[in-house]
Structures are given as structure tokens and as C-alpha cells.
Amino acid sequence: MSIRLNLLYVRTGVEHESLVGWDTGSLQTGPCLPWRPGRRTFAAMRLTWPLISLVLGACTGTTGDDSQTLESTVAEIQSTHCWQTTLAWGDGESELGLIPRGYEVVARGPQALAVAKNGEVFVLDSVNGRVLGVTQNGSRVAVKEVATDAEDLAVGSDGALAVHSPFQSRSWIFDADGAPAGELEISRSLRGLVGISLGDSREVIAHSAYQESFSMGSPAAPKDLPTLLSQKREGAYQLSDGRGVSVRAQAGVAEVLLLRSSAGENARTETSAVLAISGEVTGANLVGVSGDIACLRLEKVEQPGDAIEVSRRSYCLNTTTGAAVVDNPMPAANIYRPRHELAVGGDTPVLASLQPSDHGLTVVACEVLR
Numbered sequence: 001m002s003i004r005l006n007l008l009y010v011r012t013g014v015e016h017e018s019l020v021g022w023d024t025g026s027l028q029t030g031p032c033l034p035w036r037p038g039r040r041t042f043a044a045m046r047l048t049w050p051l052i053s054l055v056l057g058a059c060t061g062t063t064g065d066d067s068q069t070l071e072s073t074v075a076e077i078q079s080t081h082c083w084q085t086t087l088a089w090g091d092g093e094s095e096l097g098l099i100p101r102g103y104e105v106v107a108r109g110p111q112a113l114a115v116a117k118n119g120e121v122f123v124l125d126s127v128n129g130r131v132l133g134v135t136q137n138g139s140r141v142a143v144k145e146v147a148t149d150a151e152d153l154a155v156g157s158d159g160a161l162a163v164h165s166p167f168q169s170r171s172w173i174f175d176a177d178g179a180p181a182g183e184l185e186i187s188r189s190l191r192g193l194v195g196i197s198l199g200d201s202r203e204v205i206a207h208s209a210y211q212e213s214f215s216m217g218s219p220a221a222p223k224d225l226p227t228l229l230s231q232k233r234e235g236a237y238q239l240s241d242g243r244g245v246s247v248r249a250q251a252g253v254a255e256v257l258l259l260r261s262s263a264g265e266n267a268r269t270e271t272s273a274v275l276a277i278s279g280e281v282t283g284a285n286l287v288g289v290s291g292d293i294a295c296l297r298l299e300k301v302e303q304p305g306d307a308i309e310v311s312r313r314s315y316c317l318n319t320t321t322g323a324a325v326v327d328n329p330m331p332a333a334n335i336y337r338p339r340h341e342l343a344v345g346g347d348t349p350v351l352a353s354l355q356p357s358d359h360g361l362t363v364v365a366c367e368v369l370r
Contacts, residue, residue: 082366083136087123089360094139096361097127098335107336109356112153112195113363114161115290115345121352121363122161124153131161131174134363143178151339156198164196164204171196171204173219182219189225190214195340197237197288211236211246211286234269235259236286237294239319243272245294247284254281256294258319275322277315287342290349292320293368297330297342314342316351316368325369331355344368 089098089109101107112124121134122142131143131153143161152164152171159176169188173181184204186193192209199205202218213233217223223231235244244259254277261269277284282301286294295316302309316326330341330353338354345352349368354361 084362084364085134085136086360086362087139091128093141096125099127101335109336110354110361111151111338112340113343113352113354114153114155115343115350115352116155116159117157117347119346119350119365121365122153122155123363124150124163126150143174146172152196154196154198156202157200160198160202162196162198162204166193173202184216184219184222186216187225207236213238234261237289239289239292245286245289247286247296249281249284252280254284254298256317275317275319278324278327288344290344290346292318293325293344293349293370294319295342295344295351314351314353318370326351
């Protein structure tokens with residue numbers, strides 16, 4: 001029998017971080033997140049000093065001929081819930097496509113993910129030309145056929161999905177049951193598009209590297225170029241109150257800016273709030289918003305010697321209070337790095353990530369505390 005007791009990676013209000021793990025045997029299966037030597041486990045809780053949260057997980061394991069299942073004991077005051085599922089590479093119903101790396105060939109696998117209202121994580125399996133829905137209980141084929149050059153994925157509040165191909169400059173909409181529901185051309189005049197989201201009434205919103213958002217309309221009511229340019233909104237993403245969200249990083253300091261546009265003929269965009277991001281940051285990228293939660297991918301570049309070292313963090317903050325609610329190290333790139341490796345969404349905000357390895361793609365999802 002093997003037992004693992006984990007105090008998962010946490011961050012407290014007094015700037016203390018820790019990861020403690022004990023492993024008395026070879027863990028085989030169980031409800032706990034896997035602990036790998038030398039790697040911090042994805043966040044499973046947040047502590048606010050002096051409030052203390054503790055998760056004690058007892059997992060199923062075997063050594064030799066003995067086999068026992070121990071009930072999980074959870075004693076918590078304040079914590080988040082995490083789950084993860086690993087899908088093997090292949091073209092089976094519960095597998096994901098991978099083009100292996102080779103001579104002058106870069107490995108390529110799923111490039112994007114999106115989180116639905118109920119917390120289900122959708123993964124764009126462009127190699128196999130489909131979309132899979134993933135939960136802690138397994139996976140399903142959500143859309144049977146999509147373009148194999150698609151790179152962006154979004155899910156709407158009604159469960160509809162949007163798949164976008166930058167190469168074809170086109171987005172396709174699918175109903176919640178996977179049935180095709182129309183398509184929309186994305187003008188090539190819009191430069192530097194980095195992703196899409198899906199609003200009400202199947203409205204496709206394009207996001208640019210210049211931290212601007214464009215409403216492209218819907219398959220039933222597309223917008224022409226002059227109209228969508230005139231309706232451009234400042235901010236990489238928009239909060240429910242209409243304010244835009246952008247980020248800036250310079251001289252090792254990063255900040256989230258909340259933007260509000262004034263009304264009238266000479267409307268201007270003004271900064272309504274500046275929220276500090278903790279720690280030294282070289283580069284920052286907004287990955288999405290859910291309610292009043294904004295999430296980012298942060299990078300810190302160092303060169304202590306001849307080699308350049310890059311450390312990365314997933315970071316979420318409450319835009320109402322300015323408090324950091326997620327601040328976790330991200331694993332180094334393995335066989336390839338997805339175009340979109342983080343996504344946030346859901347009625348109860350969930351931060352999900354894609355972690356590819358030689359064994360398959362691991363989908364990790366954690367509820368975000370407000």
C-alpha cells in the first residue's frame with residue numbers, strides 16, 4: 001500500500017509560498033493530483049493569513065500484492081477544487097492527435113482550449129480535425145469535424161462553440177450538440193489577431209496583439225469592415241461592466257489597467273484603475289476574463305550565465321479588489337507549446353491549462369477563488 005500526503009503549492013497573504021510532499025510508495029491511481037519530484041503541483045488552494053486551509057489527500061496505490069483504497073479526508077477552511085485528465089496521443093475516440101517532431105519538423109498537437117459555463121474544458125484537436133470536451137470523468141467528441149488548420153477555440157454562454165483558422169481567415173460556429181451553425185469571414189485587414197471569444201447571439205469577437213477587441217458580428221448578421229473598425233473596443237478583453245482590461249510590463253514591473261471609454265462625439269479611453277502584479281515580470285499576456293476575474297501568463301527572463309532562463313507563472317486577480325487569487329509556476333515547455341495553453345471561464349471561474357508530454361496531453365482545471 002502507498003499513501004501520499006500533499007500540502008499543495010499555496011500562496012498566502014504574507015507572501016509565503018511552499019510545496020511539501022511525502023511519498024511512501026509508488027502511487028498508481030487516485031483522486032489526488034500527481035506529485036512529481038522537482039515539479040510544483042498545480043495550485044489546489046489559496047491561504048489568506050491568518051486563515052489556514054489544509055487539504056489532506058489519501059490516494060489509492062499498490063505495492064507488491066497489497067492493494068487498499070483509503071478514503072480521502074479533506075479538512076478545509078478555504079480552498080479550491082482541482083482535477084486533471086490525461087488523454088493519450090492517437091486518433092481514437094478519447095485520444096488527441098499529435099504530429100511528432102522530426103527532421104525539420106516541429107511537433108504539433110492541440111493548440112487551444114476553452115472553458116464552458118459548467119466548467120467543462122473543450123480542447124481543439126486540430127490534427128484529428130475535431131473538438132473534445134473534457135471533464136474529470138472523461139472525455140467526449142463535442143464537434144466531429146473542424147478544419148485541421150484551426151488554431152483558436154471559444155465557447156459561448158449557451159454552449160455553442162467557435163473554431164477559427166487564421167490561415168483561412170474564417171470562423172465556424174457549432175451548436176452545443178456539435179451541429180454546424182454557420183460561418184463568418186474574419187477580415188485579413190485586421191492585423192495581429194491572437195484569438196477569439198464568443199459572445200451573446202453567436203457574436204464572434206476577435207482579439208488583437210495590440211490589446212484591442214473587434215466585434216465581427218455573427219453568421220446571421222456579419223459586420224462590414226468600416227462598422228467593426230468604428231466599434232473597436234480598447235482592451236484585450238472586456239469585463240461585464242463594459243470596462244476593458246489590458247496589461248503593461250516594463251522595467252520588471254507589470255500592471256493590469258482597467259479602461260473606460262467616455263461617451264460623446266469626442267469619446268476617449270481613460271484608465272479607471274491600475275492593479276499591481278506581484279513579483280518581477282519581463283513579459284505579460286492576458287489570457288481571458290470570467291466575471292470580475294482576469295487571468296494572465298507571466299514570464300521572467302534571466303541570464304545568470306551563458307544560457308537564458310525563462311520562468312513562467314499563471315496569475316489571476318480580482319479586478320474589484322485588486323487581490324491576486326492565483327499565482328502558480330507553470331511547467332517548462334515539453335514536446336511543444338500550445339498556441340493557447342491557458343483559458344479561464346465558467347459561472348464559477350475555472351482556470352484550465354494544457355500540458356503536453358510524450359505520454360499524452362494533460363488537462364488541468366482548478367476553480368478560482370474570488
